[in-house]
Amino acid sequence: MTRSRLYVLLDSIEADMRNSLLRYVLDDIDEESALGGNYEKANLRRESEGMGESSSVVQYLDMRESYDVLNRHRGALPADLGRELRENTPSMDLLVPIRNRVMHGRPLQAGDPESAISICRTFTSRYWPNLKETLDHLDADPTWEPAFEDQGRRTDRILHNLPLAEYDETGLIGRSDDCKKIVAHLMRRREPMLTITGEGGIGKTATALEVAYTLLDDVDSPYECILWVSLKTERLTAAGVEGIVSAIRDLTGAAKKLGQVFDRDFNGGISELAEALDGIETLLIIDNLETVDGEEVVTLYERLPDTVNYLFTSRLGVGQFERRVPLGPLKEKDAASLFRQFARSRGVERLVRLAQNTVHEVVKRLRYSPLAVRWYCLAVESGEQPNLALANQQELLDFCVRSVYEAMTGDTRRVLLVLFAVEREVSFEELVILTDAAIDDLRRSIHELLNGSMVRLENASDGSLTSRISLTEAAKSYLRRVNPPNPTAVGEILEREQEFRRSAERHRNDEMVRKLSPNVVRARTGNDEPVAHVLRKALALTKEGDFPAIYALIEKARSMSPDFWEVDRVQGFLLSVQGNVEGANSAYRSALRKAVDDQDHIGEAVVSYFFAGHLARKVHDAHRAVEFAKKAHEYFNLPETAHALGLYQVWVRDFPEGQELLGWALENSEGKVRLIILTAIVDSWRRWSEYLLDHERRASEAAEKAHAGFSVGMQEMRSGVSDIRLVGTVLESVTMYIRCIVTPGVDSSAREAQAGKMMADVSRHLYAFEASGEWSKFIGYVNRLRRAGVSAHVTEACDVVLDYARTSPSSEDPVASRDEAVEGVVQSWLGTYGFIAHPRFPKNVFFPGSAVEGSVAGAELEDPAGKLVKFIPKRGSDGRIRADWVQIVGGEATE
Structure with missing residues (x-):
């Protein structure tokens, strides 16, 4: 039921009402008496057309007025007509609004055609000849499309050129909330430019038109003129995409079209249109704006008067000045309702009869798009199989998306x-x-x-x-x-995604093993994983020393999540590594400020841990380091935090409490962490000894502390677990012990037995001690001990050490005079070979994987980097030093 068919239907029932008035009411009383309160308004309409009394005023009554006058004079009517009018009076509340929408060119609502026909068919008496003839014609010829010219706009209060709606068959479904929001914006006029955006076919044009007609009929509308122009150049039909004949393709052509609303001979451009609109409160609606350049829109906006407000529809938006109102797909129930009603209006019964769940599946595959739903129904109506139409949507998609994609x-x-x-x-x-x-x-x-x-x-x-x-x-x-995209490009993206996921998994594993490693970057939630991934990449680059690239990654992470404390924590750590003390201070303080907002306080604890390390090692402010290390330990209560806090307390000379914490940490740790903590305990005894000797002049007590540290470290070395740092720290304890007993005024004889035993222990591990950086200092104190008049037993032990030192290879040829094993640390491992660091060999010692004792030919060797090893240095034919026999003897070396 099209608008033109509805028009003749409603016009015929109105004609029958007027004929009944003329025949039964005005046959014996005058018009003014018969019409009563309706006379004056109807007479004004008659006079406005210059008809005078040559035409009955009844012809100027609208439907409601005619029906009400007939009802008031039911006594003058035939009994069966009066009864019919009385029974159908409630139906007029439905029929009159439909009549007004049809006669005044307003968009129809869902169900309007069905309701109008249903109500009209209730008037069955002989007094409705015109109505009966029209109904019979409609029934006999479903294709009948009577000539129709909209006359309603001539009486509209607001000047406009709005087109008839293209959604009359169903009404506008599912956009009432969007329309209310847009109308509210346009009524307030706070934003001069609104743009309804959305993908092709989503209903932008229909929504804009509904909004325009709503404003047209609102008595409070602030507009005196509503102008419409469409820049649409093609439309989608069941047969495919068709170009629109005489389509307007630019704003110059649009200006000409708009000016003709005021003057049919208007042939000007934007400047002339601006003159025509000057002083007129106008709403200018431009449909399908994406077909013109954004600069043209700016020019239009700048040249038209301030009394003009704008409503655009566009797939892309203008990009300047505008407030956007995005339009999304229909809700499922609205899409299903549109499907049913449109299929029914087109007479596609096979679609009307579909089960509800089938309809929901179809509209889902049509993406809840109004255009797609209509296109599908039209395709089936034209003979396409429903399943094939659903599968073959290429042309539909191309129409909806192509222009956006190409831009x-x-x-x-x-x-x-x-x-x-x-x-x-x-x-x-x-x-x-x-x-x-x-x-x-x-x-x-x-x-x-x-x-x-x-x-x-x-x-x-x-x-x-x-x-x-x-x-x-x-x-x-x-x-x-x-x-469809290139499969290779898709594969590369999926590989990048997998690497990102693997990185997150590695991070979770690392955090479980070493919660407080500098390279462990935490994520507050899964949303932080990408930022953490970037920060981990930055930390990984420290091995290469590419600090410009590192800080570029940190700034990228900061742009991604400016409030994330880990960004500043990582930056602080790297600045500290570089020696930028003030920069690191600032970064750590910023990280602490941001971490305070964390509900679980883990951020504050993590940052405190690393800030404490920076303060202790780079700023040399151990007292402040203790303050932050306490916060970290109170939260984590881990061997690592106990170790750090204990270490810093030793550095501020709170030896008993520091050693208690270090002892607890040692009991609760294993592997490399345990070796690091043990080394710290040995060093704490040495520091305590040094303090007692240098500051309190208590040499005897100082010697006891030095011996305690030596005993702890030596016990670990005897068990075969050691590294270069522990060896050096043990040797420092021996050196400190010798300092104590050779101090003037100290009776060294009381300590001779202990000194002799310590020297004997050292002599059993000379290879290891020689690799320590403390070796040369130690030899000097051994000489002092020997000259201190000690017993023959101690002198003999000293001579063993001194003889070894004297026979050490010369710097010119470090392997010339010795062919026995020495101890060093594997500095690097490159998969099948590596290099050992030793003070005699500044360029390091090469060794193949096959040289490692216990290795199996062809088998992959576990990475020995950082391990303490024994090796026999040899000079190769090329003059380079290499080791063809290597034995792993201890844990990883500490820094």
């Missing part, structure tokens, strides 16, 4: 490709990782995709402020069916 930059297409490849919602931070794009470039690309309605931006399901980005169904279907 995209290469960077934006890359983002679109990533979203297509991963097939899920992703955060902005994840896109940074997956695209490897600059932050600002990525933001521009996402903005472009949002403007083109190619992606959705939704809040994360966890309630956080992080947004999730995903492809719209139209974009996804377009890339899948019309413009």
Whole structure:
């Protein structure tokens, strides 16, 4: 039931009402008495057309007025007509609004045609001849399309050129909330420019037209003129995409079209239109604005008077001045309702009879798009099989998406490709990782995709402020069916995603093993994983020393998450490594300020731990280091935090409490961490000894402390577990002990037995001690001990050490005079070979994997980097030093 068919139907029932008035009411009383209060308004209409009394005033009554006058004079009517009018009076409340929408060129609502026909068929008496004839004609010829010219706009209060709605068959379904919001904005007039954006076919034009007609009929509307122009150049039909004849393609042509609303002979441009609109409160609606350049819109905005407000529809948006109102797909129930009603209006019964769950599946595959739903029904109506029409949507998708896709930059297409490849919602931070794009470039690309309605931006399901980005169904279907991406490019993106996931998994494993390693970057939630990934990459680059690249990554992480404390913590750590003390101080303080907001306080504890290390080692402020280390230990209560706090307390000479913490840490640790803590305990005894000797002049007590440290370390060395740092610290304890007993005024004879035993222990591990940096200092004190008049037993022990030192190879040829094993540390391992560090060999000693004792030919050797080893140095034919026999004898060396 088209608008023209409805028009003649309603016009025929109105004609029958007027004829009954003339025949039964005005046959014996005058018009003014018969019409009563309705006379004056009807007479004004008659006079406005200059008809005078040559035409009955009854002809100027509208439907409601005619019906009410007939009802008031039911006594003068035939009994059966009066009874029929009385019974059908409630129906007039439904029929009159439909009549007004039809006669005044307003968009029809869902169900209007059905309701009008149903009500009209209730008037069955002989007094409705025109109505009966029209109904019979409609029934006999479903294709009848009577001539129709809209006359309603001539009486509208607001000047306009709004077209008839193209959605009369169903009314505008599912957009009432959007329309109310847009109308409210336009009534307030706070934003001069509104743009309804959305993908092709989503209903932008229909929504704008509904808004325009709502404003047209609102008595409070602030507009005196509502102008409409469409820049649409093609339309989609069941037969395919068709060009629109005489389509307006630019704003100059639009200005000419708009000016003709005021003057049919208007032939000017924007300047002349501006003159015509000067002083007139106007709403200018331009449909399909993406077909013109944004600069043209700016020019239009700048040249038209301030009394003009703008409403645009566009797949892309204007980009300047505007407030955007995005239009998304219909809700499922609205899409299903549109499907049913449109199929019924087109007489496609096979679709009308579909089960509800089938309809829901169909509209889902049509992406809840109004155009897609209509296109599908038309395709089936024209003979296409329903299943094939659903499968073959290439032309539909091309029409809806092509223009937006072709206008995209290469960077934006890359983002679109990533979203297509991963097939899920992703955060902005994840896109940074997956695209490897600059932050600002990525933001521009996402903005472009949002403007083109190619992606959705939704809040994360966890309630956080992080947004999730995903492809719209139209974009996804377009890339899948019309413009499929290169499989190789998709594969590269998926590999990058897998690497990101593997990195996150490695991080979780590292955190379980070493919670407070500098390379462990925590994530507050899963949303932080991309930022943590970038920070881990920055930390990994420290091995290469590429600090410009490192700090570029840190700034990238900061752009991704400016409030994340780990960004500043990592920056502080790296600045500290570089020796930038003040920069590190500032970064750590910033990290602490941000970490305070963490509900579980882990951030504050982590930053405190690393800040304490920086303060102790770089700032040399051990007292402040203790303050922050306490916060970390109170939170974590781990061997690592106990070790750090105990160490710093030793450094501030709080020896008993420091050693208690170190002892607890030792009991609760294992592996490399245990060896590090044990070395710290040995060093704490040495420091305590040094303090007693140098500051309190208590040499005897100092000697006891030095011996205690030596005993602890030597016991570990005897068990075969040691590294170069522990060996050096043990040797420092021996040196300190000798200092104590050779101090003037100290009776060394009381300590001779202990000194002799210590020297004997040293002589059993000369290879290891020689590799220590303390070796030369130690030899000097051994000489002093020998000259101190000690017993023959101690002198003999000293001579063993001194003889070994005297026979050490010369710097010119460190392997010339000795062919026995020495001890060193594996500095690096390169898969099948490595290098050993030893003070005699500044260029390090090469060794193949096959030289390691216990290795199996062809088998992969566990990475020995950092291990303490025994080896026999040999000079090769090329003059380089190498080791063909290597024995791993201890744990990893500490720094």
